[in-house]
Amino acid sequence: MKKKTLKSLILAALAAGTFALMPTADAAVQVNPIPNLPENFIKGADVSMLPEMEKLGAKFYDVDGTQMDELQIMKNHGINWIRLRIWNDPKAGPGGGGNTDEARAIEMTKRAHALGLKVLIDFHYSDWWADPAKQYTPKAWENDNEDQLVQHVHDYTKQVVKDFQDAGCEPEMIQIGNEIKNGMLWPIGKLPSADGDKAFARLMDAGLKAVREADPDRSIQLMVHLPDGGDNALYQRFFDSLKKNGVTDFDVIGLSYYPFWHGTLSELQQNLDDISARYDKDVIVVETAFGYTNENFDSMKNCYDENMERIGGFRSTVQGQATGLRAVMERLANVPNGRGTGMFYWEPDWYAVPGAGWKTGEGDEWDNLAMFDKNGKALASWDVYKDVSDKTAKAVAPKFKEVDSIAVEGGLGAPVQLPATVRVTFSDDHSENLPIAWQDAAPVFQKTGDQSVKGTVTVDGKAVPVKGTVHVIKKVDLVKNGDFDDSGSLDGWTVTGDTGVMDVVSKGGDALGKSAMHYWSDKAFRVTATQSFTGLKDGKYTVKVLTAGGGGQNAYQLFIETNGERKAVDIKDTGWNKWQPTEIKDVEVKNGKATIGVALDAPAGTWGSLDNFEFYRQE
Template sequence: MKITKRFTLSALVVASVLVAGCQSTESTDAQPVSSAVNQIAPAKVSDNFIKGVDVSMIPELEKLGAKYYQDGKQMDPVAIMADHGVNYLRMRVWVNPQTLQGKAYGGGNSTLERAIEMGKRAHDHGMKYLLDIHYSDFWTDPGKQFKPKGWEKLNFDQLVSKVASYTDEVMKAHRDAGVMPDMVQVGNELNSGMLWPEGKSWGGDGHEFDRLAKLLKAGIGEVKAAYKKGESVKIMLHLAKAGDNGLFRWWFDEITKRHVDYDIIGMSYYPYWHGPMAKVKENIDDIAARYNKPVIIAETAYAYTSKNGDQLENSFTGETPFEGYPVTVQGQAQYLKDIMELVNSAPNHLGIGIFYWEPAWLPVPGATWATQEGMAYTDDHWKPGNSWDNQALFDFKGNVLPSMNVFKSE
């Protein structure tokens, strides 16, 4: 099943939108949340557990005027997150997220410069920094892995060389800026491979994983080469659908056969799309033991309200709560606490962390998942706007939600 979590509405969402219609931007949830839920307990996890967030939208949001508040005081959102126990920031990077005429594609316009900027802010606030290299000009996921502009006519050997040279450029730019990532993803949600069609993981001549492995090795090799003696970096390979054990066994068995060198297995887990939590636990426990690798939930989220902050329908409306978690701040916090503790419970301490996806994506005008140019590039024509605002860890006005308290140490 093709899942494009940021672009395509599921049948459930479409049905609920037809019933409910688009919500007003003046929702009651645009006010600070009552202190009655401030007693949310932190997750019980190990001291070195990764409590991460993907904040790739923040540079664009701040450019467009977004403001963030803690106890009524405007603050740097990274400082707010640090105050709440967040210890890792994740940033995606796209090769050239704009048209040849310089029109931005949207989705945070995730350039190398913005990734470096946020990496510095992470380190300045005592956090670590995960760089997520997509090897595309725009969103990548199991349903789309487009080559960057200018790479389309390269033959396979040239494409392998381009992955290496581009990765080298990305890492040298970080070195020159004085901010080396602590962890690097080579590719994003790689279920179906990368750099289609050459790097696709299925549907070809039987040598799909031979080609995919060469592309991955080219990127991984350049990442590792960028670090000096005494420095270290962890390499993550990341798939979506965390509840699908058959998928993870198939993909990582093939990668392991080809001796791809990586350190961490990453999973995306959006509970309303990717199955019950029990299946996620079974999968984490199995693959951690099977490959003897640490596991991270590299993306997850849950809604704190069923209301909508802008003109674009929410990706998850909350009309059907997941496994009894109410679509409230308390429900969001309980989900986040439970998924953290589930990962932490993996055998042999191999469940090492989670990253919450886009907790700061406020419904600010212009902070859209895609501009008209971005939609044309992916041939995915949908409304502009923010389908994620009800899953942030800040309310529509930028007040930090008590659910972020889950990240704090006990």
């Protein structure tokens, strides 16, 4: 989907009242019970930011406005576990993100246990955030060889567990590493590897054995945690490799599952069912979150927005947040043999508090995914944790609520490809993309301006009208598959060089619409993607693209070749989900032929996305 089209859709939705029906923070939510949800189901929350937020003056209020300890608020609403991350030495890293060291984790564990809450400890084995994009070895260990690093992981892990035990607050569960699909403790423990993943397996085994040695009675459950909860192929590759290398002594597979990044609920269910049986492990969704608004409450751009709302399938409302959480818990309850044992919400407390940023000197990109409003007042969506276990409650079937209006852009005298589906929202604020029956699916307009189109969508057996507007302009975009949304592939593009690094990604933040061209490799690479045109009218042309990524390329250019000449301009990326436009204007085409494209020369680990390519004749 073109960025300008998405903007038009949002404006049209606002005009139609699509976003105006958001419940307030005080509104009650409707949550159906989950009949097969176990009584001991883990209803958890990662609250690692809490000590830093409290230090900076954050206050928390229950839904009735009563100020109290956030842990007490959560317990009041049915939370029975918390999760806490540990960084080795936050002072050695960039800082921020809660500065979550062992001392803070011990103090928080004591507070949780005093309230009867259980605790999961999350070892990052880093001085800062560890996730699929970065697994940096702590500064104190960065000069270790493999044997030394394995020993450090073992000794450090065992000592931390003993410190908790000596403080009288042994945790009930520990995870070794955080979202480790690409390994941990880079470069020694990086995946994929040339040694059959043996070094990584040794590091994992060292951490797991250290806990078992400190806890011979096995009262502490052990977890291994990956992201991308809807990607079954990833989980099979990873755990088959661990098993092959003899690492099997753990109890739980943890998954991160954010529906706007990690696939559909059906894909999550299939993965949960498969891995629990295949590896004989319990499964827990150890990270998830849903937006309650698309508003931003500080100067830091949020990582969740209107586009991700569309991808995720739940409206950015308090009701939508509650419905999304219930949906994840229901999938876990449906895992055969009771192996879906719990869910943790990631940082529900992280509302925008000055100074409590993801990095020192920066802001909060999570505030619209919190379960507290901008003033620290609990949202009614907290009720989901109790309501799903209320066996006396009567289930209410969701009913049709509204259908989005459609707004697209088209070229004068050229067929306009209208969207095949439209978002339909139901009374519980979940949404579905349903097929549209247009009166004319590819209309042609002979005058500029806004033109109306009509269609219908079938909901619960009834035809519901769909209204659409086509903004007709003189410009005709010549690029085939420039936004990758309909194809979900690289159709129309010629990729040369290290072709394996280039593919299509369909995750919010990595794409502006449904999909985008994407690149990444663990090795240095060179790759070019091009599209050629013939039969062009003489005149001046413009080529454009939007990009986002980590930067660091040796060379990265948008180019156009015509009339035997090549014009190119450098592409500059500034971060994930920070989309930057690059364009070349006033290119004279005289022989009817042109080739547009992008060329990359990049070191190992470079990543990024390209979306919304355009090539058109200037009028």
